[in-house]
Amino acid sequence: MTIKDDIFVSADALAKIAASNELHGKLVLRYVTSDEIFVVHGVETSRxxxxxxxxxxEYHALRAGNGSYDGRWIESPSSALHVVHAELRRRPGSMMTPADFKELSGVRLDAGMKTLIVITHDAGLSEDLRAGGVETYAGWHLTRDGARPASIAVEPATHGLKQLEGLWPLSELSAMNIAVVGCGSIGSAAAEALAGYGVGSLQLIDPDRLLWHNLVRHSLDRRSVGRSKxxxxxxxxxxxxxxxxxFAHDVDVVREAGVLRALTSDADLVLCAADGVAPRRVVSHVARRAKIPAILACVLDGGAIGEILRLRPTPRFGCLLCLRANMQERGAIDAEADQELDYGTGTAHLPMTAAPSxxxxxxxxAAKAAVATLLxxxxxxxxxxxxSEHAVIxxxxxxxxHAPFDLNHAADVVWRSIPAPRPECVTCNP
Ligand SMILES: [Zn+2]
Known part of the structure; x- marks a missing residue:
């Protein structure tokens, strides 16, 4: 069934109708031709x-309409009207005669009027009827031929993250503050995911501007070229x-480690998606000192594998340098050096070769690992x-x-533990 001519009613339109002392009034609607929707733009609140x-x-589509169409809103005198609406909706193409509609709703076309959009509200609808698919608000297209049920979209009292209330630990995560170091392709995706989990505060840290070549992999689009990431x-x-x-911080965490220290003193966790040796080492060190967990995310070997590392400030697990020292002994590639053209310079990063998605x-x-760690x-x-602490993807x-990067399948995720601190490590043993 093709759904056409849906009627959109915003929360403000509903509030105006609800605040009226009348039982019915006029509506002004606009039609958005490209999307085939009617939108309520005016409400008669008293005679x-x-x-x-x-x-x-922000609601571009809902504001795009033009023309002026007549409508009525009414408080439905009985539930019979909405029961019929539900029945007619199950039989596409069916409608009520103008006489029957007049009898149930009290509404008819005035002389000379060809069409009327009617929104009916049934405040007294029973739980049973509601469970049976009868709706509180119903839409109608009334013509000389009859009243055809229209689908109606009513803005709910709450939408967005509040919809997760009771389904996901939203209030716990609302109180959390996460510092995101590096707002490039991985960092911007992580930040979006953290926000989507309902993390209340994010400190977004990156010294760079968005440039044209970033667009292919970044969550931001061309509107942001030239701006601080x-x-x-x-x-x-x-x-x-x-x-x-x-909150945005145009800060290089290597040159201005003090800013990162200040931000982490209030943070519950640091997520580092900055590439290169230096920022990852700084994050590992500063997070350990702040006694908060860090999640480090990167891709290695030209986009062949991903790595997510969780560093927790406990005597059981060492820092980034402790892990890398251990891995080097076992013959694994140096993950940080792999991200740089010339190991040790800390500046010339390999051009990002991984696929955007x-x-x-x-x-x-990485965002999942961060949120799971906090919860x-x-x-x-x-x-x-x-x-465990170390995922290779x-x-x-x-x-x-070489192990632990010895994967053979796309989308394979292998978790391993990480070694305890080395006795000589200055990060782990201040
Ligand atoms: Zn260490």
Whole structure:
């Protein structure tokens, strides 16, 4: 069945109808031709008083309509009207005669009027009828031929993250503050995923601007070229999630480690998606000192594998340098050096070669690891236990790497533990 001419009613339109002392009134609707929807733009709240409906700027499609169409809203006198609406909706093409509609709703076409859009509200609808698929709001297209049921989209009292209330530990995560170091392709994907999990505050840290060549892999689009990655990402998340707690810091954590120390003193976790040796080492060190966990995410070997590393400040697990020293002894590639053209310079990074969606996949998995770590450690959520500390993820593995990077399959994820601190480590043994 093709659904056409749906009627859209915003929360403000509903509020205006609800606040009216009348049982019926006129409506003004606009039609959006490209999307075939009617949108309520004006409500008569008392006899002869018509008020403009507020539709927020972001709702481009709902504001795009033009023309002026007559409508009526009524408080339905009985539930029979909405029961018939539900029955007619199950039989596409069916309609009620104008006389029957007049009898049930009291509404008919005035002389000279060809068509009327009617929105009926049944405040007294029983639980049983509601469970049977009868709806509180019903839409109608009334013509000389009859009243055809229309599908109606009514803005609910709450939408967005609040919909997760009771289904996901939203209030716990709302109180969490995560520092995201590196807002490139992996970091922007991780930040979006963290916001989507309902993490309340994000400190977005990156010294770079968004350039043309970033567009293919970044979550931001061409509108943000030239802007600071951190600031543009904060704005994008604020727009997407309707929260004012995403903060941008145009900071290089290597040159300005003090800023990172200050930010981590209030943070519950650091997620590092910056590439290169230096920032990852700084994050490992600063997070350990701040006694908070760090999640480090990157891709290695030209995008062949992804790596997610969880560093927890406990005597059981060492820092990044302790892990790498241990891996070197076992003959694994040096993951940090692999990200640089010239090991040790700390500046010339390898051009990013991974596929855009592989990077988003690693970013989302890093966010999952971060949120799971907080939910398990802070709130004892046993469903959020990770398998271990170090994940290696197959993206396009050639099967030619030494353990632990010796994967043979795409989308394979292998978790391993990490070694205890080395006795001589200054990060682990201050
Ligand atoms: Zn260490």
């Amino acid at each position: 002869g008083v018509r008020r403009q409906v507020d539709i927020p700027r 951190a600031a543009a990402l904060a704005d994008s998340l604020t727009q997407r999630w309707q929260r004012e707690s995403y 592989d990077l988003k996949y690693i970013g989302a998995l 398990e450690s802070r709130f004892g959520d046993a469903t959020q236990r990770l398998p 197959g993206l396009r593995p050639a099967g030619d790497l």
